[in-house]
Amino acid sequence: MRLFGKKKNIVQTDKNLKPSERFEKVLLSRLEKEGYKHLKSKHEFVQDFEHGKRVINLSYNNTFGYISTVQYFIKIVFRDLEKSFKKAHPNYGWTNWTIHENLHWTESTLYDDKADDYTDRSINNLADEFFREIKPRIDSTFSKIGNYSQLNEIYNTNPSEFIDYLPPSRPEKRIINGLILTKALEPEKFEIRKNQYFLLLNKYKENDFDEIRKEVELGLTFLNENEIKINTTTNKTYKQ
Missing domain, CATH: 3.90.1150 (Aspartate Aminotransferase, domain 1)
Incomplete structure:
Protein backbone atom coordinates (compact mmCIF):
# COMPACT_ATOMS: atom_id res chain seq x y z
CA MET A 1 0.00 0.00 0.00
CA ILE A 145 -11.16 8.62 31.82
CA GLY A 146 -7.42 8.08 31.82
CA ASN A 147 -6.69 7.06 35.42
CA TYR A 148 -8.37 5.51 38.44
CA SER A 149 -9.21 8.84 40.09
CA GLN A 150 -11.12 9.95 36.99
CA LEU A 151 -12.76 6.54 36.67
CA ASN A 152 -13.85 6.57 40.31
CA GLU A 153 -15.32 10.04 39.91
CA ILE A 154 -17.35 9.21 36.83
CA TYR A 155 -18.58 5.94 38.35
CA ASN A 156 -19.37 7.17 41.84
CA THR A 157 -20.22 10.88 41.75
CA ASN A 158 -23.90 9.98 41.53
CA PRO A 159 -24.41 6.28 42.29
CA SER A 160 -28.18 6.63 41.91
CA GLU A 161 -27.77 7.02 38.15
CA PHE A 162 -26.30 4.76 35.48
CA ILE A 163 -23.40 6.32 33.63
CA ASP A 164 -23.54 6.50 29.86
CA TYR A 165 -20.32 4.58 29.35
CA LEU A 166 -21.50 1.10 30.35
CA PRO A 167 -24.59 -0.69 29.00
CA PRO A 168 -27.32 -0.47 31.69
CA SER A 169 -28.36 -4.05 30.95
CA ARG A 170 -25.66 -5.18 33.38
CA PRO A 171 -26.31 -3.19 36.58
CA GLU A 172 -24.60 -5.80 38.77
CA LYS A 173 -21.28 -5.15 37.00
CA ARG A 174 -21.87 -1.42 37.21
CA ILE A 175 -22.54 -1.61 40.95
CA ILE A 176 -19.72 -3.96 41.94
CA ASN A 177 -17.17 -2.06 39.86
CA GLY A 178 -18.27 1.15 41.58
CA LEU A 179 -17.90 -0.44 45.01
CA ILE A 180 -14.50 -1.96 44.18
CA LEU A 181 -13.29 1.51 43.23
CA THR A 182 -14.77 2.97 46.40
CA LYS A 183 -13.15 0.37 48.67
CA ALA A 184 -9.77 0.82 46.97
CA LEU A 185 -9.75 4.62 46.71
CA GLU A 186 -12.29 5.94 49.26
CA PRO A 187 -12.88 3.18 51.82
CA GLU A 188 -14.46 5.61 54.29
CA LYS A 189 -17.38 6.04 51.85
CA PHE A 190 -17.95 2.34 51.23
CA GLU A 191 -21.00 1.85 53.47
CA ILE A 192 -22.66 5.04 52.24
CA ARG A 193 -22.20 4.11 48.59
CA LYS A 194 -23.30 0.52 49.19
CA ASN A 195 -26.59 1.84 50.56
CA GLN A 196 -26.95 4.23 47.63
CA TYR A 197 -26.48 1.39 45.18
CA PHE A 198 -29.05 -0.76 46.95
CA LEU A 199 -31.53 2.09 46.68
CA LEU A 200 -30.82 2.02 42.95
CA LEU A 201 -31.39 -1.73 42.86
CA ASN A 202 -34.71 -1.41 44.64
CA LYS A 203 -35.92 0.86 41.83
CA TYR A 204 -34.89 -1.62 39.16
CA LYS A 205 -38.00 -3.19 37.63
CA GLU A 206 -36.64 -5.68 35.10
CA ASN A 207 -37.83 -9.29 35.06
CA ASP A 208 -34.41 -10.63 36.08
CA PHE A 209 -34.24 -8.47 39.22
CA ASP A 210 -33.83 -11.42 41.64
CA GLU A 211 -30.88 -12.78 39.67
CA ILE A 212 -29.26 -9.34 39.50
CA ARG A 213 -29.65 -8.86 43.24
CA LYS A 214 -28.05 -12.26 43.87
CA GLU A 215 -25.08 -11.26 41.70
CA VAL A 216 -24.68 -8.00 43.63
CA GLU A 217 -24.88 -9.79 46.98
CA LEU A 218 -22.27 -12.32 45.79
CA GLY A 219 -19.92 -9.47 44.90
CA LEU A 220 -20.54 -7.76 48.23
CA THR A 221 -19.69 -10.94 50.11
CA PHE A 222 -16.32 -10.99 48.38
CA LEU A 223 -15.71 -7.30 49.05
CA ASN A 224 -16.58 -7.68 52.73
CA GLU A 225 -14.22 -10.63 53.17
CA ASN A 226 -11.25 -9.56 51.06
CA GLU A 227 -8.82 -6.68 50.80
CA ILE A 228 -8.94 -4.83 47.47
CA LYS A 229 -5.70 -3.62 45.93
CA ILE A 230 -5.56 -1.54 42.76
CA ASN A 231 -2.27 -0.19 41.47
CA THR A 232 -3.23 3.41 40.73
CA THR A 233 0.31 4.38 39.70
CA THR A 234 2.81 2.77 37.38
CA ASN A 235 6.32 3.39 36.13
CA LYS A 236 5.61 1.95 32.70
CA THR A 237 5.55 4.34 29.76
CA TYR A 238 3.22 3.86 26.81
CA LYS A 239 2.61 5.88 23.68
CA GLN A 240 -0.43 8.10 24.13
Whole structure:
Protein backbone atom coordinates (compact mmCIF):
# COMPACT_ATOMS: atom_id res chain seq x y z
CA MET A 1 0.00 0.00 0.00
CA ARG A 2 1.42 3.37 -1.00
CA LEU A 3 0.65 5.88 1.69
CA PHE A 4 -0.12 9.13 -0.07
CA GLY A 5 -0.81 9.99 -3.68
CA LYS A 6 1.26 12.89 -4.97
CA LYS A 7 -1.61 15.02 -6.24
CA LYS A 8 -4.59 14.64 -3.94
CA ASN A 9 -3.03 13.46 -0.70
CA ILE A 10 -5.07 10.24 -0.94
CA VAL A 11 -3.94 7.00 0.65
CA GLN A 12 -3.90 4.46 -2.14
CA THR A 13 -5.10 0.95 -1.29
CA ASP A 14 -4.74 -2.55 -2.69
CA LYS A 15 -7.93 -3.38 -4.60
CA ASN A 16 -7.27 -7.08 -4.10
CA LEU A 17 -8.05 -6.70 -0.40
CA LYS A 18 -11.52 -6.72 1.15
CA PRO A 19 -13.11 -3.24 1.32
CA SER A 20 -13.02 -3.30 5.13
CA GLU A 21 -9.30 -4.19 5.05
CA ARG A 22 -8.58 -1.35 2.64
CA PHE A 23 -10.42 1.10 4.89
CA GLU A 24 -8.73 -0.09 8.06
CA LYS A 25 -5.29 0.18 6.44
CA VAL A 26 -6.03 3.83 5.72
CA LEU A 27 -7.01 4.38 9.35
CA LEU A 28 -3.94 2.50 10.55
CA SER A 29 -1.63 4.71 8.50
CA ARG A 30 -2.43 7.46 11.04
CA LEU A 31 -3.50 5.57 14.15
CA GLU A 32 -0.27 3.57 14.39
CA LYS A 33 1.57 6.84 15.02
CA GLU A 34 -0.39 7.03 18.30
CA GLY A 35 0.62 3.53 19.33
CA TYR A 36 -2.46 1.67 18.08
CA LYS A 37 -2.12 -1.91 16.90
CA HIS A 38 -4.54 -3.40 14.37
CA LEU A 39 -6.48 -6.57 15.19
CA LYS A 40 -7.77 -7.34 11.71
CA SER A 41 -9.89 -10.34 12.68
CA LYS A 42 -11.82 -8.26 15.23
CA HIS A 43 -11.90 -4.97 13.25
CA GLU A 44 -10.24 -3.30 16.22
CA PHE A 45 -7.46 -0.85 16.96
CA VAL A 46 -5.89 -1.33 20.39
CA GLN A 47 -3.71 1.11 22.30
CA ASP A 48 -1.99 0.24 25.57
CA PHE A 49 -1.98 2.80 28.35
CA GLU A 50 -0.62 2.69 31.87
CA HIS A 51 -3.70 1.08 33.46
CA GLY A 52 -4.85 -1.24 30.67
CA LYS A 53 -5.93 -0.82 27.09
CA ARG A 54 -8.13 1.36 24.89
CA VAL A 55 -10.01 -0.10 21.96
CA ILE A 56 -11.64 1.38 18.85
CA ASN A 57 -14.02 -1.17 17.32
CA LEU A 58 -15.66 -1.00 13.87
CA SER A 59 -18.92 -2.59 12.75
CA TYR A 60 -19.90 -2.57 9.07
CA ASN A 61 -23.43 -2.07 7.77
CA ASN A 62 -24.12 -4.34 4.80
CA THR A 63 -26.87 -2.97 2.56
CA PHE A 64 -27.97 -5.02 -0.46
CA GLY A 65 -24.65 -6.85 -0.42
CA TYR A 66 -22.50 -3.71 -0.22
CA ILE A 67 -20.79 -2.18 2.81
CA SER A 68 -22.22 1.28 3.25
CA THR A 69 -21.78 2.99 6.62
CA VAL A 70 -19.60 2.12 9.60
CA GLN A 71 -20.44 2.16 13.29
CA TYR A 72 -17.76 2.87 15.89
CA PHE A 73 -17.54 1.69 19.48
CA ILE A 74 -14.89 2.47 22.04
CA LYS A 75 -13.90 0.44 25.08
CA ILE A 76 -11.52 1.04 27.96
CA VAL A 77 -10.27 -1.86 30.05
CA PHE A 78 -8.80 -0.97 33.45
CA ARG A 79 -6.69 -4.04 34.14
CA ASP A 80 -6.59 -4.19 37.95
CA LEU A 81 -10.26 -3.30 38.35
CA GLU A 82 -11.34 -6.03 35.96
CA LYS A 83 -9.09 -8.55 37.72
CA SER A 84 -10.76 -7.65 41.02
CA PHE A 85 -14.21 -7.96 39.47
CA LYS A 86 -13.29 -11.38 38.10
CA LYS A 87 -12.26 -12.50 41.58
CA ALA A 88 -15.60 -11.34 42.95
CA HIS A 89 -17.47 -13.01 40.07
CA PRO A 90 -15.29 -15.89 38.79
CA ASN A 91 -18.13 -17.36 36.72
CA TYR A 92 -19.32 -14.09 35.21
CA GLY A 93 -19.55 -14.73 31.49
CA TRP A 94 -19.72 -11.20 30.14
CA THR A 95 -17.18 -8.72 28.81
CA ASN A 96 -14.32 -7.26 30.80
CA TRP A 97 -14.95 -3.78 29.42
CA THR A 98 -14.80 -1.14 32.13
CA ILE A 99 -16.09 1.58 29.82
CA HIS A 100 -18.10 1.11 26.64
CA GLU A 101 -19.44 3.88 24.39
CA ASN A 102 -21.38 3.69 21.14
CA LEU A 103 -20.47 6.46 18.67
CA HIS A 104 -23.18 5.58 16.10
CA TRP A 105 -22.98 5.38 12.31
CA THR A 106 -21.03 7.46 9.83
CA GLU A 107 -22.65 9.80 7.32
CA SER A 108 -20.26 9.00 4.48
CA THR A 109 -20.31 5.56 2.85
CA LEU A 110 -17.55 3.10 2.07
CA TYR A 111 -19.12 2.19 -1.26
CA ASP A 112 -18.84 4.75 -4.05
CA ASP A 113 -22.29 4.99 -5.65
CA LYS A 114 -21.03 7.20 -8.48
CA ALA A 115 -18.39 4.71 -9.54
CA ASP A 116 -20.49 1.67 -8.55
CA ASP A 117 -17.44 0.29 -6.77
CA TYR A 118 -15.22 0.70 -3.71
CA THR A 119 -12.78 3.42 -4.67
CA ASP A 120 -9.84 5.09 -2.98
CA ARG A 121 -11.89 8.27 -3.12
CA SER A 122 -14.82 6.88 -1.11
CA ILE A 123 -12.54 5.00 1.28
CA ASN A 124 -10.48 8.12 1.97
CA ASN A 125 -13.60 10.26 2.35
CA LEU A 126 -14.87 7.92 5.04
CA ALA A 127 -11.47 7.93 6.74
CA ASP A 128 -11.45 11.74 6.65
CA GLU A 129 -14.86 11.76 8.33
CA PHE A 130 -13.54 9.45 11.05
CA PHE A 131 -10.59 11.70 11.86
CA ARG A 132 -12.65 14.87 11.57
CA GLU A 133 -15.87 13.86 13.37
CA ILE A 134 -15.27 10.66 15.35
CA LYS A 135 -11.66 10.71 16.51
CA PRO A 136 -12.02 13.95 18.55
CA ARG A 137 -14.90 12.36 20.47
CA ILE A 138 -12.80 9.26 21.11
CA ASP A 139 -9.88 11.38 22.33
CA SER A 140 -12.21 13.34 24.61
CA THR A 141 -13.51 10.20 26.31
CA PHE A 142 -10.06 8.68 26.62
CA SER A 143 -8.66 11.88 28.15
CA LYS A 144 -11.57 12.21 30.61
CA ILE A 145 -11.16 8.62 31.82
CA GLY A 146 -7.42 8.08 31.82
CA ASN A 147 -6.69 7.06 35.42
CA TYR A 148 -8.37 5.51 38.44
CA SER A 149 -9.21 8.84 40.09
CA GLN A 150 -11.12 9.95 36.99
CA LEU A 151 -12.76 6.54 36.67
CA ASN A 152 -13.85 6.57 40.31
CA GLU A 153 -15.32 10.04 39.91
CA ILE A 154 -17.35 9.21 36.83
CA TYR A 155 -18.58 5.94 38.35
CA ASN A 156 -19.37 7.17 41.84
CA THR A 157 -20.22 10.88 41.75
CA ASN A 158 -23.90 9.98 41.53
CA PRO A 159 -24.41 6.28 42.29
CA SER A 160 -28.18 6.63 41.91
CA GLU A 161 -27.77 7.02 38.15
CA PHE A 162 -26.30 4.76 35.48
CA ILE A 163 -23.40 6.32 33.63
CA ASP A 164 -23.54 6.50 29.86
CA TYR A 165 -20.32 4.58 29.35
CA LEU A 166 -21.50 1.10 30.35
CA PRO A 167 -24.59 -0.69 29.00
CA PRO A 168 -27.32 -0.47 31.69
CA SER A 169 -28.36 -4.05 30.95
CA ARG A 170 -25.66 -5.18 33.38
CA PRO A 171 -26.31 -3.19 36.58
CA GLU A 172 -24.60 -5.80 38.77
CA LYS A 173 -21.28 -5.15 37.00
CA ARG A 174 -21.87 -1.42 37.21
CA ILE A 175 -22.54 -1.61 40.95
CA ILE A 176 -19.72 -3.96 41.94
CA ASN A 177 -17.17 -2.06 39.86
CA GLY A 178 -18.27 1.15 41.58
CA LEU A 179 -17.90 -0.44 45.01
CA ILE A 180 -14.50 -1.96 44.18
CA LEU A 181 -13.29 1.51 43.23
CA THR A 182 -14.77 2.97 46.40
CA LYS A 183 -13.15 0.37 48.67
CA ALA A 184 -9.77 0.82 46.97
CA LEU A 185 -9.75 4.62 46.71
CA GLU A 186 -12.29 5.94 49.26
CA PRO A 187 -12.88 3.18 51.82
CA GLU A 188 -14.46 5.61 54.29
CA LYS A 189 -17.38 6.04 51.85
CA PHE A 190 -17.95 2.34 51.23
CA GLU A 191 -21.00 1.85 53.47
CA ILE A 192 -22.66 5.04 52.24
CA ARG A 193 -22.20 4.11 48.59
CA LYS A 194 -23.30 0.52 49.19
CA ASN A 195 -26.59 1.84 50.56
CA GLN A 196 -26.95 4.23 47.63
CA TYR A 197 -26.48 1.39 45.18
CA PHE A 198 -29.05 -0.76 46.95
CA LEU A 199 -31.53 2.09 46.68
CA LEU A 200 -30.82 2.02 42.95
CA LEU A 201 -31.39 -1.73 42.86
CA ASN A 202 -34.71 -1.41 44.64
CA LYS A 203 -35.92 0.86 41.83
CA TYR A 204 -34.89 -1.62 39.16
CA LYS A 205 -38.00 -3.19 37.63
CA GLU A 206 -36.64 -5.68 35.10
CA ASN A 207 -37.83 -9.29 35.06
CA ASP A 208 -34.41 -10.63 36.08
CA PHE A 209 -34.24 -8.47 39.22
CA ASP A 210 -33.83 -11.42 41.64
CA GLU A 211 -30.88 -12.78 39.67
CA ILE A 212 -29.26 -9.34 39.50
CA ARG A 213 -29.65 -8.86 43.24
CA LYS A 214 -28.05 -12.26 43.87
CA GLU A 215 -25.08 -11.26 41.70
CA VAL A 216 -24.68 -8.00 43.63
CA GLU A 217 -24.88 -9.79 46.98
CA LEU A 218 -22.27 -12.32 45.79
CA GLY A 219 -19.92 -9.47 44.90
CA LEU A 220 -20.54 -7.76 48.23
CA THR A 221 -19.69 -10.94 50.11
CA PHE A 222 -16.32 -10.99 48.38
CA LEU A 223 -15.71 -7.30 49.05
CA ASN A 224 -16.58 -7.68 52.73
CA GLU A 225 -14.22 -10.63 53.17
CA ASN A 226 -11.25 -9.56 51.06
CA GLU A 227 -8.82 -6.68 50.80
CA ILE A 228 -8.94 -4.83 47.47
CA LYS A 229 -5.70 -3.62 45.93
CA ILE A 230 -5.56 -1.54 42.76
CA ASN A 231 -2.27 -0.19 41.47
CA THR A 232 -3.23 3.41 40.73
CA THR A 233 0.31 4.38 39.70
CA THR A 234 2.81 2.77 37.38
CA ASN A 235 6.32 3.39 36.13
CA LYS A 236 5.61 1.95 32.70
CA THR A 237 5.55 4.34 29.76
CA TYR A 238 3.22 3.86 26.81
CA LYS A 239 2.61 5.88 23.68
CA GLN A 240 -0.43 8.10 24.13
